[in-house]
Amino acid sequence: xxxxxxxxxxxxxxxxxxxxxxxxxxxxxxxxxxxxxxxxxxxxxxxxxxxxxxxxxxxxxxxxxxxxxxxxxxxxxxxxxxxxxxxxxxxxxxxxxxxxxxxxxxxxxxxxxxxxxxxxxxxxxxxxxxxxxxxxxxxxxxxxxxxxxxxxxxxxxxxxxxxxxxxxxxxxxxxxxxxxxxxxxxxxxxxxxxxxxxxxxxxxxxxxxxxxxxxxxxxxxxx
Amino acid sequence: xxxxxxxxxxxxxxxxxxxxxxxxxxxxxxxxxxxxxxxxxxxxxxxxxxxxxxxxxxxxxxxxxxxxxxxxxxxxxxxxxxxxxxxxxxxxxxxxxxxxxxxxxxxxxxxxxxxxxxxxxxxxxxxxxxxxxxxxxxxxxxxxxxxxxxxxxxxxxxxxxxxxxxxxxxxxxxxxxxxxxxxxxxxxxxxxxxxxxxxxxxxxxxxxxxxxxxxxxxxxxxxxxxxxxxxxxxxxxxxxxxxxxxxxxxxxxxxxxxxxxxxxxxxxxxxxxxxxxxxxxxx
Numbered sequence: 001x002x003x004x005x006x007x008x009x010x011x012x013x014x015x016x017x018x019x020x021x022x023x024x025x026x027x028x029x030x031x032x033x034x035x036x037x038x039x040x041x042x043x044x045x046x047x048x049x050x051x052x053x054x055x056x057x058x059x060x061x062x063x064x065x066x067x068x069x070x071x072x073x074x075x076x077x078x079x080x081x082x083x084x085x086x087x088x089x090x091x092x093x094x095x096x097x098x099x100x101x102x103x104x105x106x107x108x109x110x111x112x113x114x115x116x117x118x119x120x121x122x123x124x125x126x127x128x129x130x131x132x133x134x135x136x137x138x139x140x141x142x143x144x145x146x147x148x149x150x151x152x153x154x155x156x157x158x159x160x161x162x163x164x165x166x167x168x169x170x171x172x173x174x175x176x177x178x179x180x181x182x183x184x185x186x187x188x189x190x191x192x193x194x195x196x197x198x199x200x201x202x203x204x205x206x207x208x209x210x211x212x213x214x215x216x217x218x219x220x221x222x223x
Numbered sequence: 224x225x226x227x228x229x230x231x232x233x234x235x236x237x238x239x240x241x242x243x244x245x246x247x248x249x250x251x252x253x254x255x256x257x258x259x260x261x262x263x264x265x266x267x268x269x270x271x272x273x274x275x276x277x278x279x280x281x282x283x284x285x286x287x288x289x290x291x292x293x294x295x296x297x298x299x300x301x302x303x304x305x306x307x308x309x310x311x312x313x314x315x316x317x318x319x320x321x322x323x324x325x326x327x328x329x330x331x332x333x334x335x336x337x338x339x340x341x342x343x344x345x346x347x348x349x350x351x352x353x354x355x356x357x358x359x360x361x362x363x364x365x366x367x368x369x370x371x372x373x374x375x376x377x378x379x380x381x382x383x384x385x386x387x388x389x390x391x392x393x394x395x396x397x398x399x400x401x402x403x404x405x406x407x408x409x410x411x412x413x414x415x416x417x418x419x420x421x422x423x424x425x426x427x428x429x430x431x432x433x434x435x436x437x438x439x440x441x442x443x444x445x446x447x448x449x450x451x452x453x454x455x456x457x458x459x460x461x462x463x464x465x466x467x468x469x470x471x472x473x474x475x476x477x478x479x480x481x482x483x484x485x486x487x488x489x490x491x492x493x494x495x496x497x498x499x500x501x502x503x504x505x506x
Contacts (some may be wrong), residue, residue: 067434068362084384084419084435101327166435167290168384171416184301185390 024101050099054159108142300392300421320393
């Protein structure tokens with residue numbers, strides 16, 4: 001049995017999650033500080049991939065990065081091709097998972113007690129220190145929730161991924177597209193095995209996150 | 224409190240409007256007195272490669288039989304066959320290869336129809352059209368492909384990526400025959416990342432058009448409709464004859480209307496539209 005889709009799905013989900021984590025928290029932090037109208041417009045734009053069907057997201061990605069369109073042609077000159085490559089899958093998953101991290105981080109930051117940041121400032125701490133050592137730990141629950149959601153979404157991405165990177169065995173096949181292909185070619189047995197694998201991964205990830213939350217809660221109580 | 228009542232009233236109003244819209248139609252149907260003028264909806268499931276031609280034919284058919292509304296479902300014949308098998312409502316099925324039709328035909332033996340399915344209306348199955356399998360390339364033909372022989376050579380040394388239908392798609396099955404003709408191992412090529420699979424012929428066509436691969440194997444009719452350049456045509460030795468069988472289904476609620484439409488498809492007006500994109504009568 002070809003186990004490439006497992007490795008491919010995991011690496012796409014992992015890299016997308018890291019990209020989405022950093023872009024999500026930074027944009028959540030900065031957008032909250034913008035004037036109301038700009039904030040409103042940016043909010044809509046950044047949350048759009050969550051509301052749009054994945055196939056619509058895939059269509060947009062294709063008309064931007066497709067090899068017969070300006071941006072795609074330009075990038076191809078430098079050897080960068082998002083269509084039909086595994087890192088195109090990172091782009092698709094990241095776009096689709098981004099709003100989840102962004103909105104959760106926004107919610108967490110907005111319920112953050114600013115007086116903590118101000119106290120830090122009176123003590124002469126830098127903004128970077130305040131962000132990473134005061135704001136982030138306090139908002140930990142929301143951030144972790146956002147990370148879990150975006151990782152799960154990136155792992156389970158099908159529509160946009162299928163449209164952008166297709167199905168090339170040993171190159172761009174993910175668990176989602178593989179299950180679809182196996183079902184279409186009447187290989188129900190293999191499809192079922194992949195379903196079990198996917199359930200297994202999801203269970204492990206959720207258990208790990210639960211244990212992380214428990215241990216962090218216990219640490220705080222002990223203090 | 225007032226706001227909740229207003230919201231509930233709005234929702235209730237909109238729901239009742241939908242209900243009204245729905246209930247009007249059966250009333251109208253009863254008023255259309257004569258049985259000959261009864262509005263009939265025909266569900267026609269046709270191979271994706273017939274999309275453009277069948278739509279044109281439906282418009283022409285409106286002039287001949289104005290009470291018949293044709294509703295299409297275009298997809299790979301494998302998908303359509305699975306949908307029919309799982310209970311989808313269909314009156315007429317046109318497949319891009321005999322294989323899918325055979326799997327619904329109880330007169331075929333167990334090797335061809337392993338599930339012993341019996342979906343076809345007796346005496347209505349016939350071979351409607353013939354098509355050609357071609358090698359299509361994107362506009363700039365990046366790998367400079369010249370023929371099927373050239374494709375085989377370039378696949379052997381791993382310098383080209385081919386887009387083909389998967390094994391449930393007729394054009395994919397024809398492609399597999401072509402690969403076997405050139406003694407190429409499809410699985411080995413796939414493991415090297417040289418093959419990309421599409422789930423129906425239109426998806427393969429779009430991917431070739433978007434230059435997502437270096438070439439694709441599709442039907443001559445799809446290449447014509449998508450204005451794609453072709454560099455080779457498969458011969459009978461490579462993949463056999465490309466026959467499109469058609470049949471009325473047993474579970475059809477309007478078998479007479481379906482038979483009438485099937486007859487129209489064989490007539491001169493429909494054939495002109497089919498031949499316009501590259502289909503031909505079965506030789």
